[in-house]
Amino acid sequence: MNKHLLNGLYGLLGFIMVSVFAFKVFQPIQVLPRMQISPAFTFTDQNNERLTSEDLRGKFVLYTFMYTSCPAPCYNISETMQEVQSRLGEVQLDNIEVSFVTISFDPDHDTSTALQAYAESVNADTSRWHFATTANKSLLKTVIGSGFETYYEDKGDGSFTFDPSFVLVDGWGIVRAEYRYATEVSNADRILRHLGVLAEEVRNSTGSAKLAYEAAHLFLCYAP
Amino acid sequence: MKLKIIISVFVIILGLAAGVYFFRPHTFHGTVIQSPEPSFDFKLNSADGEVSLSDYRGKIVLVYFGYTFCPDICPATLANVGQALRSMKESQADEVRLIMVSLDPQRDTPEKLAEYVGHFHPSFIGITGTDEKLAEVTSLYGIFYEKSPGSTAETYLIDHTATLLVIDREGYLKLVFPFGVTVDEIADDLKYMLNQ
Numbered sequence: 354m355n356k357h358l359l360n361g362l363y364g365l366l367g368f369i370m371v372s373v374f375a376f377k378v379f380q381p382i383q384v385l386p387r388m389q390i391s392p393a394f395t396f397t398d399q400n401n402e403r404l405t406s407e408d409l410r411g412k413f414v415l416y417t418f419m420y421t422s423c424p425a426p427c428y429n430i431s432e433t434m435q436e437v438q439s440r441l442g443e444v445q446l447d448n449i450e451v452s453f454v455t456i457s458f459d460p461d462h463d464t465s466t467a468l469q470a471y472a473e474s475v476n477a478d479t480s481r482w483h484f485a486t487t488a489n490k491s492l493l494k495t496v497i498g499s500g501f502e503t504y505y506e507d508k509g510d511g512s513f514t515f516d517p518s519f520v521l522v523d524g525w526g527i528v529r530a531e532y533r534y535a536t537e538v539s540n541a542d543r544i545l546r547h548l549g550v551l552a553e554e555v556r557n558s559t560g561s562a563k564l565a566y567e568a569a570h571l572f573l574c575y576a577p
Numbered sequence: 578m579k580l581k582i583i584i585s586v587f588v589i590i591l592g593l594a595a596g597v598y599f600f601r602p603h604t605f606h607g608t609v610i611q612s613p614e615p616s617f618d619f620k621l622n623s624a625d626g627e628v629s630l631s632d633y634r635g636k637i638v639l640v641y642f643g644y645t646f647c648p649d650i651c652p653a654t655l656a657n658v659g660q661a662l663r664s665m666k667e668s669q670a671d672e673v674r675l676i677m678v679s680l681d682p683q684r685d686t687p688e689k690l691a692e693y694v695g696h697f698h699p700s701f702i703g704i705t706g707t708d709e710k711l712a713e714v715t716s717l718y719g720i721f722y723e724k725s726p727g728s729t730a731e732t733y734l735i736d737h738t739a740t741l742l743v744i745d746r747e748g749y750l751k752l753v754f755p756f757g758v759t760v761d762e763i764a765d766d767l768k769y770m771l772n773q
Contacts, residue, residue: 386611
């Protein structure tokens with residue numbers, strides 16, 4: 354009996370190890386990491402209305418950072434946003450809303466009027482795509498620089514040096530993906546794929562399936 | 578021989594069930610954050626002088642943003658954390674600190690804050706600072722807040738994000754509890770983190 358028991362225990366241990374290994378290797382469930390809390394803010398948008406981080410709760414939000422007088426093509430930032438905006442129908446989002454927020458780090462020139470003109474120039478669907486900034490430059494630096502970890506610096510001649518990036522935030526206000534040009538030029542395909550992964554997690558991560566999703570987070574089964 | 582095999586199979590199935598039960602991953606009641614960097618360190622004023630988040634490195638720190646005039650959600654959350662700590666062993670509770678950051682420095686002096694948080698648990702710490710400093714700290718912890726006018730100039734309320742944040746021993750933001758988390762849920766997650 355002892356021999357049977359020992360074999361059984363070895364079998365159990367082996368089964369658990371093989372299951373964990375298989376889960377890690379085959380990644381039947383993929384997720385996006387919960388990287389950090391997205392910064393809170395109160396900005397003014399292109400309609401001269403208040404836009405707060407709280408207004409965007411419950412939605413997936415794709416943030417980017419730029420200034421409207423950035424010489425074209427300006428890293429194709431707005432073109433990428435435009436492409437994601439126009440191809441949103443390809444993602445099964447159910448009832449989850451997606452918003453886009455372009456934050457300007459040039460409040461001296463990017464007034465509400467300038468932001469509105471820019472929004473029109475890039476054919477933004479302003480029901481979901483916001484252009485915002487704040488005259489409080491210290492808070493702006495905190496939000497963009499420390500919160501979204503995106504570097505920018507005023508060169509003093511009306512232009513800025515900056516690291517272009519996109520940041521994807523979920524409905525709980527948690528940063529789920531960062532797309533930094535320093536590591537890989539962003540493209541709409543990857544962002545759209547990630548929106549789909551996020552939506553799938555929200556849709557399926559209930560009941561006992563939640564445990565499988567938590568295991569995917571634990572074993573770092575991240576969508577590429 | 579047949580009986581031995583049946584008993585063996587029964588024991589193995591029992592072992593399998595026990596193994597699955599005891600080795601199942603802990604399901605946190607809060608949202609787990611896998612931050613690659615330590616959370617933003619801040620320094621604000623308490624009744625005993627300046628307090629930094631990093632002063633408590635080595636302990637689990639719960640950070641809550643509220644104010645002493647808060648009519649409902651702040652006392653409810655602080656009471657739950659106090660009760661959760663009391664439900665734990667004293668040695669475990671001693672490894673946990675709660676820091677309440679007041680969003681109302683105009684009315685909440687450090688002394689008033691110390692007295693307020695002490696009602697919920699003697700280990701709680703109350704801190705606050707200038708509006709500029711609070712704007713920075715709250716932004717980086719995802720806390721939105723704004724004044725909501727009351728019937729007189731002194732009776733305003735402050736609407737604020739009511740999450741309870743948990744920083745681990747190494748200073749990384751580990752968990753975000755939503756408002757409404759229960760005493761047992763807080764205690765369960767804290768005990769698990771302390772045993773890790």
